[in-house]
Amino acid sequence: MRKKTSMITILTVLFLVAASYAAAHPPTSIELDYSRDDGILGIWIGHVVGNTSSHFIEEVEVKVGGREAAELRYASQGDRSGERIVVTIGRFAPGTRIEVKAECNRSGNMTGVLVVE
Structure with a gap:
């Protein structure tokens, strides 16, 4: 009985860890x-999310010609489907x-890249 309880506990913990990793994901696209x-x-x-205040785009860094042009930080995401800046x-x-x-x-x-035309 003790082995069975331990196995169930281990499987439950593994499931919860896997579920939390599945919920976390990087941005899916960048359009410039x-x-x-x-x-x-x-x-x-x-960046599609369920809750814009707990899962969001936190930092956006813009470089022009290899030099930093802007660094933006956020505490939430403006829209459940992504962020427009x-x-x-x-x-x-x-x-x-x-x-x-x-x-x-x-x-x-x-990272997204655009070359000025």
Whole structure:
């Protein structure tokens, strides 16, 4: 009987740990739109969550030409399907590389890249 109880306890703990990891996930997509005329970068980060105050995009880092242009931190997510951000980063010449890294507060990150046309 004691072995059976121990086995059930172990399986229950493993199930709960696996379930918590399944609920934590990195962003699924990053879409970038840059206006050379205005120097404005539009960012859409796809990250579907059930509760926007406990599971959200916590940090967004924007680099232009390898240098940090903006670092944004959040305590919740604006929408259950993801986060929309608009940031003024300045005007850049064609060929300039813009990189955006989004990090989930629970697990994982994703990077999106746009090259100015």
